Amino acid sequence: MEVISSVNPTWLRDAAVILSGVSLTYYLRPRGSKKRLPLPPSPKGLPILGNALNMPLENVAQGYAKWGEELGSDIISATALGKVVIILNSIETGLDLLDKRSNIYSSRFQSTMAGEMMGFDYPFAMLPYDERWKERRRLFVQHFRPSDMSIIYPQAREFAQRFLVELSQAPEHFHDIARGAKDLAYMSEKFRSAPFEEALSKFGTAEGRPSFVSVALGSVDDSNEEAAAHQRQLIKDTAAMFYMAGTDTISGSMLSWTWDMLKNPDIQAKVHAELDEVLKGRMPDFEDLDDLPYLMATIIGDRSIVACCADRFVVHCVPHLNMEDDVYGEYFIPKDSIVISNLWAMLRNEDDYPNATTYSPSRFLTLDGKLNPEIRDPFTIAIGFGRRSCPGAHIGRAMFWLSLASLATLFEWTEPLGEDGKPIDQPRDYEKGLLYQPKPFKCNFKLRSAEAQALFANMEA
Numbered sequence: 444m445e446v447i448s449s450v451n452p453t454w455l456r457d458a459a460v461i462l463s464g465v466s467l468t469y470y471l472r473p474r475g476s477k478k479r480l481p482l483p484p485s486p487k488g489l490p491i492l493g494n495a496l497n498m499p500l501e502n503v504a505q506g507y508a509k510w511g512e513e514l515g516s517d518i519i520s521a522t523a524l525g526k527v528v529i530i531l532n533s534i535e536t537g538l539d540l541l542d543k544r545s546n547i548y549s550s551r552f553q554s555t556m557a558g559e560m561m562g563f564d565y566p567f568a569m570l571p572y573d574e575r576w577k578e579r580r581r582l583f584v585q586h587f588r589p590s591d592m593s594i595i596y597p598q599a600r601e602f603a604q605r606f607l608v609e610l611s612q613a614p615e616h617f618h619d620i621a622r623g624a625k626d627l628a629y630m631s632e633k634f635r636s637a638p639f640e641e642a643l644s645k646f647g648t649a650e651g652r653p654s655f656v657s658v659a660l661g662s663v664d665d666s667n668e669e670a671a672a673h674q675r676q677l678i679k680d681t682a683a684m685f686y687m688a689g690t691d692t693i694s695g696s697m698l699s700w701t702w703d704m705l706k707n708p709d710i711q712a713k714v715h716a717e718l719d720e721v722l723k724g725r726m727p728d729f730e731d732l733d734d735l736p737y738l739m740a741t742i743i744g745d746r747s748i749v750a751c752c753a754d755r756f757v758v759h760c761v762p763h764l765n766m767e768d769d770v771y772g773e774y775f776i777p778k779d780s781i782v783i784s785n786l787w788a789m790l791r792n793e794d795d796y797p798n799a800t801t802y803s804p805s806r807f808l809t810l811d812g813k814l815n816p817e818i819r820d821p822f823t824i825a826i827g828f829g830r831r832s833c834p835g836a837h838i839g840r841a842m843f844w845l846s847l848a849s850l851a852t853l854f855e856w857t858e859p860l861g862e863d864g865k866p867i868d869q870p871r872d873y874e875k876g877l878l879y880q881p882k883p884f885k886c887n888f889k890l891r892s893a894e895a896q897a898l899f900a901n902m903e904a
């Protein structure tokens with residue numbers, strides 16, 4: 444998901460220079476019986492500024508992981524802007540604090556600037572652990588249960604079809620198409636049934652199509668106008684979360700996977716072979732999910748999908764905030780610490796994932812080719828922790844799974860050749876900024892066979 448930065452390190456550094464001192468003393472003041480316990484290990488900082496000037500500004504996740512290695516601890520701390528920042532570099536610390544102690548680690552840091560100046564105070568991903576957040580999250584979860592995909596699957600099919608048709612029309616614009624740049628609002632509009640007001644005006648008429656908005660509006664009780672207006676506002680805010688949280692996780696995942704298939708033609712060939720064997724000349728659908736374990740392994744094994752999501756959460760996104768003083772092992776964690784789960788480091792831990800940096804889908808499979816339940820699915824970590832864990836990842840996963848399965852059913856793709864007849868040299872790179880996405884890369888798409896051509900013609904009709 445993508446929301447405005449809550450702890451942008453540059454901002455932290457600049458602001459710390461101005462605001463150091465008083466608040467730092469306040470926040471680090473030991474309290475009560477925990478006063479003798481130290482904060483988790485911390486890199487050396489300056490007397491008043493703390494670590495404000497040495498916070499990593501680029502490759503933040505890697506920087507935090509390095510601090511952890513140097514300090515020999517998977518929980519570390521830093522101070523800046525009068526705030527304590529706690530960094531969790533292992534799955535275990537994430538589960539211990541953010542999951543098991545979710546009752547106190549589930550708030551969010553409030554950036555007044557983001558909320559007031561940029562008008563971003565409504566996305567519930569950013570809200571503190573209060574009634575507004577609870578109402579919105581409840582509404583979201585109630586309508587998008589993983590056990591009921593009846594709103595999602597039709598949208599996912601439409602999304603995949605539209606993606607393939609656009610791709611076939613302009614394969615050279617693959618990057619933009621995957622990012623939905625041509626019509627950035629497309630997906631959220633789909634979920635919202637075009638702007639909320641439009642859905643509202645069509646609600647109850649023959650024109651109204653099932654969507655989150657239309658279904659949720661159906662349960663608004665109009666007998667009390669004030670309560671109904673409040674409900675409608677909730678629905679509107681919750682629908683808006685789709686656009687903010689969903690679009691670039693999905694497109695980033697699609698781009699990353701396509702890149703991996705491009706760079707690993709042998710793996711792409713195995714994906715094709717599995718699809719051919721299972722589908723026998725038809726398009727994939729959700730009923731095929733369990734019969735395509737190799738495809739799934741290529742997706743969950745794609746470090747870059749995870750990196751793409753994870754780096755965003757480390758750098759730009761929504762760390763947790765603890766609402767009470769706490770003690771973890773021999774460390775004190777003061778109330779209002781900013782707690783960052785370094786998903787990037789967590790998903791590279793060698794205990795769970797030996798040779799974690801190698802792209803090896805087969806590591807997720809048993810010898811007889813099924814998904815191995817003993818290997819932790821990286822997505823269960825990539826979605827975050829506890830009461831703030833991602834409520835929409837199953838939606839994202841369904842959207843990009845079907846799109847990628849359909850893409851590989853119809854197309855094969857290779858790296859263009861340079862003048863010397865060899866594949867061009869294009870290193871992997873990511874856009875840095877609010878949209879953490881793979882940078883554009885070149886690839887040649889081709890319909891795989893006469894059968895694929897026929898399937899595609901059928902789909903276009």
Ligand code: HEM
Pocket residue numbers: 444567568569580684685688689690692693752756761762763825826827828829830831832833834835836837838839840
């Ligand atoms: C499939 C790829 C996705 C991944 C890996 C992912 C990951 C995450 C993570 C790590 C968080 C923060 C969790 C935490 O604070 O502990 C999050 C929050 C959130 N995500 Fe996702 N997400 C994905 C897709 C989506 C989609 C498609 C939607 C909406 C349709 C969505 C909606 C949200 C919302 C609303 C939150 C805020 C939850 C809260 O603060 O209560 N996500 N996501």
